Amino acid sequence: MRKLNGSIKTSKISKSFSGKTVLKSIDLDIKNGEIFGLLGPSGAGKTTLIRILTGQLSPDSGNAFIGGTDIRKITGRERRCFGITMDDFGVYERLNCYDNLKIFAGIYGLSKANIKNALKKVGLSNAEKTAAGKLSKGMTGRLKLARAFMTDPDILFLDEPTSGLDPAAAAEIHKMILEEKRHGKTVFLTTHIMTEAEKLCDNIALLNDGKIVEYGKPKEICRKFNDKKTLKIHLTDGRDIEIPLDKNSAETVAELISTGKAETMHTTEPDLETVFMEITGKELFA
Amino acid sequence: MRNICVIFRKQVIDTLKNKTILIQFLMFPVLVIIMENAVKIENMPEHFFVKLFAVMFIGMAPLTCMSAIISEEKEKKTLRVLLMSNVKSAEYLIGVGSYVFIMCAAGTVIFAIVGSYSGVELAQFIMVMSVGIVLSELTGAVIGILSKNQMTAAGVAVPVMMIFSFLPMLSMFNETIKNVARITYSQQISDIINNIGVSGITAENIIVITVNFAAAVALFTAAYIKQFSAINRV
Ligand SMILES: Nc1ncnc2c1ncn2[C@@H]1O[C@H](COP(=O)(O)OP(=O)(O)O)[C@@H](O)[C@H]1O
Ligand SMILES: [Mg+2]
Numbered sequence: 001m002r003k004l005n006g007s008i009k010t011s012k013i014s015k016s017f018s019g020k021t022v023l024k025s026i027d028l029d030i031k032n033g034e035i036f037g038l039l040g041p042s043g044a045g046k047t048t049l050i051r052i053l054t055g056q057l058s059p060d061s062g063n064a065f066i067g068g069t070d071i072r073k074i075t076g077r078e079r080r081c082f083g084i085t086m087d088d089f090g091v092y093e094r095l096n097c098y099d100n101l102k103i104f105a106g107i108y109g110l111s112k113a114n115i116k117n118a119l120k121k122v123g124l125s126n127a128e129k130t131a132a133g134k135l136s137k138g139m140t141g142r143l144k145l146a147r148a149f150m151t152d153p154d155i156l157f158l159d160e161p162t163s164g165l166d167p168a169a170a171a172e173i174h175k176m177i178l179e180e181k182r183h184g185k186t187v188f189l190t191t192h193i194m195t196e197a198e199k200l201c202d203n204i205a206l207l208n209d210g211k212i213v214e215y216g217k218p219k220e221i222c223r224k225f226n227d228k229k230t231l232k233i234h235l236t237d238g239r240d241i242e243i244p245l246d247k248n249s250a251e252t253v254a255e256l257i258s259t260g261k262a263e264t265m266h267t268t269e270p271d272l273e274t275v276f277m278e279i280t281g282k283e284l285f286a
Numbered sequence: 287m288r289n290i291c292v293i294f295r296k297q298v299i300d301t302l303k304n305k306t307i308l309i310q311f312l313m314f315p316v317l318v319i320i321m322e323n324a325v326k327i328e329n330m331p332e333h334f335f336v337k338l339f340a341v342m343f344i345g346m347a348p349l350t351c352m353s354a355i356i357s358e359e360k361e362k363k364t365l366r367v368l369l370m371s372n373v374k375s376a377e378y379l380i381g382v383g384s385y386v387f388i389m390c391a392a393g394t395v396i397f398a399i400v401g402s403y404s405g406v407e408l409a410q411f412i413m414v415m416s417v418g419i420v421l422s423e424l425t426g427a428v429i430g431i432l433s434k435n436q437m438t439a440a441g442v443a444v445p446v447m448m449i450f451s452f453l454p455m456l457s458m459f460n461e462t463i464k465n466v467a468r469i470t471y472s473q474q475i476s477d478i479i480n481n482i483g484v485s486g487i488t489a490e491n492i493i494v495i496t497v498n499f500a501a502a503v504a505l506f507t508a509a510y511i512k513q514f515s516a517i518n519r520v
Contacts, residue, residue, distance in 0.1 A: 076372040090362030106292035
């Protein structure tokens with residue numbers, strides 16, 4: 001199959017549904033091989049943007065290019081280089097995991113070994129003969145990931161890949177996503193979990209009410225909003241103190257350390273969660 | 287061709303696990319074996335139950351199966367996943383359609399055996415049943431394609447199926463119903479089957495079936511163009 005360059009570029013993508021604007025002039029520039037995270041609360045327009053990029057929906061205006069090709073001109077054959085998981089993409093509930101993947105192995109001309117591999121990769125080898133409808137939510141998610149990964153796609157579009165999963169299951173999925181990146185895949189994921197984005201993504205965009213309100217590297221965004229610039233020190237006597245991060249504090253800090261009075265020290269750089277609240281005045285889990 | 291085979295194979299694997307579909311395929315063929323062997327009433331026409339159930343079978347099974355299979359895949363969005371994997375909508379429909387056809391053809395063979403058809407009469411019976419299966423499949427496909435989910439599909443498919451499968455039976459007892467039922471392909475197919483070995487196919491048979499066929503194809507084409515022109519409608 002022809003390899004697709006995984007870069008994604010959008011310019012002024014807008015979309016409304018019956019008069020209600022859901023995406024407002026979205027500009028993105030995602031490099032081949034990067035993990036990009038689209039963050040935002042429920043209803044921000046994340047899924048809509050994935051639908052547009054993957055050709056399930058057309059934008060009202062604006063342009064998008066994947067691997068340099070206008071998304072309007074991407075053929076069904078090229079779309080096979082996409083690995084897509086979305087919440088509403090179902091599985092064949094009466095068929096077992098193996099037979100579910102076998103359908104797509106048949107379409108893509110893959111072997112039995114490919115199916116076994118894919119199941120192993122997502123940790124479903126033992127559930128091979130289990131009907132997909134009997135799987136837990138987390139396992140269904142992994143089956144869908146196996147379906148998306150099995151075809152060795154060049155770009156992964158993962159819509160909330162860890163939503164509703166327990167932390168251990170989510171960590172498994174994070175590992176898989178990072179593994180795909182190591183193989184040079186571009187990953188476009190959406191999430192409303194800030195720590196997930198901080199951990200995985202090379203770049204993120206914060207989406208709020210259909211508009212991008214911040215865009216860049218997670219660390220840089222946090223640093224940008226670090227207006228307090230203080231050091232938080234937990235003392236051995238149980239007290240917490242905050243002292244400004246400047247020249248004048250050097251002596252105080254040195255003394256606290258040398259006298260063994262300081263137990264822990266942290267910078268007060270905000271996390272993405274706090275940044276998001278500061279920008280939008282909204283909590284992510286509203 | 288490969289994709290059609292994949293879809294066909296998927297349906298075959300699904301059959302044994304999908305009770306509602308399985309019942310559709312088995313109910314009348316099993317019923318005809320039982321009734322033909324168990325019920326013997328004086329003056330009853332020869333192979334009465336074969337002729338009765340054969341028409342009900344083709345009015346019911348292909349129609350409800352097509353609409354149930356397609357609407358379920360729309361509801362669960364598995365159809366969208368297939369289309370995103372570059373399976374063409376025509377390939378999908380041919381895959382599902384040929385599967386339903388073969389299952390119903392197998393049922394037809396049972397009817398043919400129980401009805402002890404042979405020679406020209408057998409050929410005539412298989413032919414007219416096949417035409418009925420295709421017409422019912424087209425009708426069921428239209429319902430499945432236009433429905434968002436299984437509930438709405440069943441809501442439309444059940445009454446439509448009742449018209450095509452029960453009118454020919456009711457028209458045996460009531461002339462008025464028969465006059466209305468004449469415009470349906472299932473009534474005409476019922477007439478042909480009842481006249482096998484007695485008299486030939488009439489002009490009315492052919493005309494009504496042809497008109498029904500043209501209407502089904504037109505509806506199917508319209509539904510197909512409407513729903514499959516954009517992936518987000520699937
Ligand atoms: N097909 C649709 N028709 C009408 N409104 C829609 C449709 N899809 C999404 N929306 C609306 O667009 C907004 C954004 O939805 P979505 O992209 O799913 O957000 P997110 O994935 O960030 O939760 C929501 O208010 C939703 O109700
Ligand atoms: Mg969403």
